[in-house]
Amino acid sequence: MFPRELEDEAIYILREVASQFEKPAILFSGGKDSITVVRLAEKAFYPGKIPFKLLHVDTGHNFPETIEYRDWLVNKLGLELHVRYVEDSIKQGKVKEETGKYASRNAAQTVTLLDAIEEFKFDACIGGARRDEEKARAKERIFSVRDDFGQWDAKKQRPELFDMLNGKIEIGENVRVFPISNWTELDVWNYIKEEKLRIPSIYFTHDRMVFDRDGLIWADSEFINKSEDEVPYSTKVRFRTVGDMTCTAAVASEADNLDDVISEILSAKISERGARIDDKRSEAAMEKRKQAGYF
Missing domain, CATH: 3.40.50.620 (HUPs)
Incomplete structure (x- = not known):
């Protein structure tokens, strides 16, 4: 509630x-x-x-x-x-x-x-x-x-x-x-649920080309400079926080509705900003x- x-x-x-x-x-x-x-x-x-x-x-x-x-x-x-x-x-x-x-x-x-x-x-x-x-x-x-x-x-x-x-x-x-x-x-998230607000689809699970870097799942993008060993692959992810493609990591997820998203947050072991690459510079x-x- x-x-x-x-x-x-x-x-x-x-x-x-x-x-x-x-x-x-x-x-x-x-x-x-x-x-x-x-x-x-x-x-x-x-x-x-x-x-x-x-x-x-x-x-x-x-x-x-x-x-x-x-x-x-x-x-x-x-x-x-x-x-x-x-x-x-x-x-x-x-x-x-x-x-x-x-x-x-x-x-x-x-x-x-x-x-x-x-x-x-x-x-x-x-x-x-x-x-x-x-x-x-x-x-x-x-x-x-x-x-x-x-x-x-x-x-x-x-x-x-x-x-x-x-x-x-x-x-x-x-x-x-x-x-x-x-x-x-x-x-x-509870407010979004109670108010029945439409939100971008990126917050729910979807198939996306990604690659692994520094223990995080990065969205594959033309804006990101990848090394040869950073090979993109397709998997189900969603985004817990949304910034630029160059500074926002995805999380592996099967949550395709608000109830599942909320359940994931309740059991999460890292913070919301843990997926923000820009915060890790210092x-x-x-x-x-x-x-x-x-x-």
């Missing part, structure tokens, strides 16, 4: 965003957490329309299933979506394309994101990050103030007592807002990205 007090808290936070900020946006990736945030926004402002635009930073290395879902949801709800591309940032010389075995555009998203925030003058960006995911996220506030360079300083966070959220910012600053901070991975990988302006 999903604890409805979490939904109440998230709806309260989203309404606070609408009342305290002039140009908020939802950071939407097509993953389960941002899908949940959009559903909460629907309920927060029903019967009116969601008063936030959607922003997607597209690395060009996304799973096709999430892009297909993104476009379907935007069309279904009649939302306004802005897409900005990491490829454009690379062509403009603002960021350098990584090379080598573990090349990824994950960190490069920061530049594109900050440029988009400046372009559209967004003063608040709503994300689906949760505190149970990763230690850097565990210490971040619900209203997370970023300076005029988009940087996050954990030592300068504001206190959040009870339900008092302080969105006051100076010119050039913006706030990242995390309405489902206090949810767990299991809470998200112990402080996520915090360093956030300090630079990452989501």
Whole structure:
């Protein structure tokens, strides 16, 4: 069962965003957490329309299933979506394309994101990050103030007592807002089940060409530099968390429905972010990205 007090808290936070900020946006990736945030926004402002635009930073290395879902949801709800591309940032010389075995555009998203925030003058960006995911996220506030360079300083966070959220910012600053901070991975899946939400097919078992690297199952992709001994093969997998194809590992699975997915999570021996290759670069990988302006 999903604890409805979490939904109440998230709806309260989203309404606070609408009342305290002039140009908020939802950071939407097509993953389960941002899908949940959009559903909460629907309920927060029903019967009116969601008063936030959607922003997607597209690395060009996304799973096709999430892009297909993104476009379907935007069309279904009649939302306004802005897409900005990491490829454009690379062509403009603002960021350098990584090379080598573990090349990824994950960190490069920061530049594109900050440029988009400046372009559209967004003063608040709503994300689906949760505190149970990763230690850097565990210490971040619900209203997370970023300076005029988009940087996050954990030592300068504001206190959040009870339900008092302080969105006051100076010119050039913006706030990242995390309405489902206090949810767990299991809470998200139970909510998706109870709300009967459609999600990308990539979250359920499917046949996919993959290869093994560093004890993880990688999706075979033209964007990944494989060695000769990394031979692709077909097997049944699903994705527990969804990022770029270059930084998200699959898990072997037969779960083809929500009940089976939830059962798998209950018995899992590794964390959700254990399948995120980008977090394995260092112990402080996520915090360093956030300090630079990452989501």
